[in-house]
Structure formats: C-alpha cells, structure tokens
Amino acid sequence: MKIKEGFTLRTMCGEHIVVGEGLSQVNFNKIISLNESAAWLWEQVQGKEFTEDTLSELLQQKYDVSASQAFVDAIKLMAQWKEQGVAE
C-alpha cells in the first residue's frame, strides 16, 4: 500500500489532520483526523510502499504494544486509509 499523491499532514487546532492539496486531490473536500500514533505512522511511511508488517513493526518500535495488537491496529488503520481514499 502507498499513501496517494497530494495529501498533506498538518497540525491544525491542536489536532493532526490530512487534507487534499495539489492538482491530484483538488476535488477531495474532506479533512481526515488522525490520532497521535496514526499521524506518526503517516510521517514514517509517506512516499513509501508499506504493508501490514511495516506498520506493525514501526508500532512495536515506538510504543509498548504486543506484536499481535500492533498487527491488528496496522490492519485496521490500512483499511481505514483505503476507505477514506488517502491510500491505495
């Protein structure tokens, strides 16, 4: 999976959000709110190919979380990004 071209992570009003910018996302009218760990993962994988394993390993390095919990969280997050249209 990869984060699509044209999305920018910003901290606005004290929250992490993703907005569509640039010509490729000019019709993306939503803003997407990310929690602290999702925002950190976004920064780590932006511009790169990644899998459930990539995110799961990153989560385990950064947070005190079991391998199985990290894997579940990674799958959920990827499903969410796909559904929101920010990754493919």
Next chain:
Amino acid sequence: MTYRVAGFPFTVKADETLLKRMENLKPFEEAAGPDVQLFDLEQVEAVDTPEGEPLFCTQDGPEFPEIAIWALPEGHLFRMRPLPGRPVAVELKVNEDFTKACMQLRGTDDVFALNNTLMLLYAFSSARKGALEMHSSVVMHDGKGYLFLGKSGTGKSTHSRLWLQNIPDTELLNDDNPVLRLMPDGSARVFGTPWSGKTPCYKAQDVPVGAIVRIEQAPENAIRRLSPLEAYASVMASASAFRPFKELSDGWHRTLEAVAALVPCYTLRCLPDDAAAILCHKTVHG
C-alpha cells in the same frame, strides 16, 4: 484604473469603454498611489496558445464556469469558459506569484470575463496576505458582520433576507463573495467586494466578524456551536480553492486555523422561515 478591495489595491489596464461599464467596480475606484499593488492586470491582443493537455480542468458541473490550467515556465495559463462546452471567454497568463497578469478577452460577455478574471487573481494573490475570498452571504448588524455559508442552493441569501426582514438594524454587506481578513492587529474583519453573485450589492465597507454560520436545510430549526476543528473544516469548504497550488496552501491553512480559533462558528440546521433568523440572531449575537 486602480481599485482597492479589502484594503489591497490592484491595477487594471483595459479597454476604457469596458471599464466604464463595470458598475460593480466603481465604489472601489481610487487614485493611483504609491502602495505596492496586489497585482497588475493588463488586457492584451493575444495570449500565446498553450501546448498539450492542461495540468488540470475544473469539473464543477454544467452550471458552473470551467477553468483549464496549464503550467508555463514562468507561471500559469488559465482558460475560462462561462459553462463547459461553451466558447472560451478569457485566456489569462499569470506570473509565478500571481502579481502580474495579462488577459485576452475572447468571448461576447467581457464584463463577465473581467469579473471572473479579477476574482481568480484576487483570491490567488491575496492568499499569502491573510485574506480568504469566501463563498458567503453576509449581513451587518450592530456593528458586526455575520457570514452565512453553504453549498449553492442551500439558502444563504434566503437566510440573509430573513435577517433583513426580522432583525432591526440589519444591512446586507455582500451576497456571494466577501473577503474575510486576518488583520495585522490579530482581529478578523469581513469586507464588501465588487463581486456579489446575482445581487447587485457592491459596498466598500468592512466590519469586525461577529460569527460564521453554516446553513443546512432541515425539517426543524437547531443551531450548534462548532469545535475549532469543525470550524476550520467549515470555513475551508467555503473559501475559494487554492488547492491546485501547493505553494499557496501553507499560508492559506494558517489563516483558516487562526479564523477558526478567533471567530465563533456555528451550524444552523433550518427551515427558510422567520424563526430560523430569530434563533440564529439570538444565539450568535449574544
């Protein structure tokens, strides 16, 4: 001719008979001064035809103007049609920071073409200066401005009219495209402009912003204050889009964030009735 809109002067060099017909610009005329201009626009005989496919073309629907954009080595070229599939109204060549532009008017409605050109240039060139060209209807009441937002057809103008009919000491400032500015002293003000949709309301006036209210149609009236993030999203959805131009967007988002933190923002779910205006006024005027 020099005009000043929301505090920023700009200069237009164009056919004099055309400028004389621009009634909407007259209240904003001023003598040329020493100030740095927001932009200079010049009418020319011909603009070089762009090569290849455009970078981007708007697809707002059959009732909206269509703008195609090409990248040039030294800026951008915009080609505007009044509606998709109609003949080209104007071609506009703009330098990299949107401060110099030349246009070739090609259609039959030069007033329409010049107004749309000016709105586009104004939105882009003022983006870095803490200004937002809003899609909104605005009333003035008790020394403050109240902006009503909403998608086309949701009833922004209707809600303004309901304020005029029901709330004493209320006046329309602009019915479609006011400018909202973050001022150097940290306050937010709303300005009348030469662009007001179908309502001829071109006022060179400004007031502090009292509140920003998003209008949604609903079977009953209810109003709710938005969180800062919701306010940011609401104002963003109604501010003229710079999103094709990444280089303008940082300043634009900072302005949106500051406005969301500064100005009380609400969503009004409402009927087009007197009670909606009375409820809205009671809540936001406070």
